Amino acid sequence: MKIIHTGDIHIGSALKGFSPEKAAIRKAEILDGFCKLTRYAKENGVAAVLIAGDLFDENGVLPYMKRTVLAAIETANPVRFFYVSGNHDATVEFGDHALPQNLYFFSENHGFFSYDLGEKITLTGADTRNFPTAFSTPPVLPRDTFNILLLHGAEDIPFPLLRDRNVDYLALGHIHKPSPIAESLDGRGRYRYCGCLEGRGFDEVGARGFFLLEIQNGSLIGEKFLSLAKRTVVEVRVDISACDTALDVENATLAALQTTGGENIVKIVLCGRHKEGLRKDISLLCARLCERFFFAKVEDESRVAIDYDALKTDKTERGEFVREVGRYEMNEDFRAEVLEVGLKALLGEEIDL
Ligand SMILES: [Mn+2]
CATH class of the missing domain: 3.60.21.10 (Metallo-dependent phosphatases)
Structure with missing residues (x-):
């Protein structure tokens, strides 16, 4: 039976x-x-x-x-x-x-x-x-x-x-x-x-x-x-450590999705430690993915790679900021986030929290 x-x-x-x-x-x-x-x-x-x-x-x-x-x-x-x-x-x-x-x-x-x-x-x-x-x-x-x-x-x-x-x-x-x-x-x-x-x-x-x-x-x-499922929710982590531009981020993401059918629902998680000044353009990336797949969502867990050693002796306000954050006890992921947001603010960049 x-x-x-x-x-x-x-x-x-x-x-x-x-x-x-x-x-x-x-x-x-x-x-x-x-x-x-x-x-x-x-x-x-x-x-x-x-x-x-x-x-x-x-x-x-x-x-x-x-x-x-x-x-x-x-x-x-x-x-x-x-x-x-x-x-x-x-x-x-x-x-x-x-x-x-x-x-x-x-x-x-x-x-x-x-x-x-x-x-x-x-x-x-x-x-x-x-x-x-x-x-x-x-x-x-x-x-x-x-x-x-x-x-x-x-x-x-x-x-x-x-x-x-x-x-x-x-x-x-x-x-x-x-x-x-x-x-x-x-x-x-x-x-x-x-x-x-x-x-x-x-x-x-x-x-x-x-x-x-x-x-x-x-x-x-x-x-x-x-399975008779019409669509699958596919989650892919994309390491963007080597990316210099938003186009690099898009290309890295599309490469990671090469074998994923367009009928699927994709969730991208950006990760890695990238160079300072990389503009990730998450909204544009998400819009592009929504054109290729049934639906898409992008989460950003990537952070700026910070050369702490160089900044520790840096005489500018950036160095002072890194030293100041170093004085507080906090979880290292949270510290990385604080440093990234703070350093972006000092450069006058847009911050999305
Ligand atoms: Mn139930």
């Missing part, structure tokens, strides 16, 4: 950090990402899709999004969808929407609820909205079946309570970075976070997708990480 482990799709989330136009596109793509997954499941003979919470993002979920999700699920029948609520969709209600027959919830009993998936596979889950009381009666799972536990959370999940309860695969949601290798839960079971389907913000760097599990005769015989 083929089973998909997904979650944290966050349909309707605000997508801060993008321009309004790009945020609107991305919002549509995130909804579409779930629809693509439902089609993949149907076309590839997947029996069940486990949604480990946060399918929706409560603050921005609109009726059309719920309609689209429910229609996609219905269209994917006979694939069955099993959905536990997370912390971001605990309050999302379907109200008057007609629910497809192939969508299953875990809200009964206000605790753990189990489904027999057939082929000696059981699926047990609990809604996050029923934490922590659900854990007062932890599930008792059969010894001779393949047991999947579906939950959403991290610190609020008492892992020790779930050990030695015949869990084979703990399918988790909440942490948006996928765990490539499932970690050991106890002598029998393993746990894993699936991550989100699409990187949404600049903090969701790297591959995003879902896990496809294959279970036969009570054992897991295959597990694959697959």
Whole structure:
């Protein structure tokens, strides 16, 4: 039996950090990402899709999004969808929407609820909205079946309570970075976070997708990480120590992005110690990158390389400033920043803090 482990799709989330136009596109793509997954499941003979919470993002979920999700699920029948609520969709209600027959919830009993998936596979889950009381009666799972536990959370999940309860695969949601290798839960079971389907913000760097599990005769015989993501958030650090001009900075950045496709979202972090007087033109660089990639953000961690030894004996106000800053106790990164800003001010340069 083929089973998909997904979650944290966050349909309707605000997508801060993008321009309004790009945020609107991305919002549509995130909804579409779930629809693509439902089609993949149907076309590839997947029996069940486990949604480990946060399918929706409560603050921005609109009726059309719920309609689209429910229609996609219905269209994917006979694939069955099993959905536990997370912390971001605990309050999302379907109200008057007609629910497809192939969508299953875990809200009964206000605790753990189990489904027999057939082929000696059981699926047990609990809604996050029923934490922590659900854990007062932890599930008792059969010894001779393949047991999947579906939950959403991290610190609020008492892992020790779930050990030695015949869990084979703990399918988790909440942490948006996928765990490539499932970690050991106890002598029998393993746990894993699936991550989100699409990187949404600049903090969701790297591959995003879902896990496809294959279970036969009570054992897991295959597990694959697959991605249908439209875009990836790519973070690249660019050392600009050797740059003399803004054009050099741009060229160094473009060289670092040579293998990155234009459909992606890029986050550039400038680093290194460059010569004094280099004008980095961050805004222009960001605008250029936005022309080549879906969206871009530039962070500047680079600093001026200062020849402290020469300045220590320098008789000018610059030397005096360096000596003065040297008298205070402070973290060395902060000292470098103070010196850079101060020396720029003494040269009459523009300062962006
Ligand atoms: Mn969450």
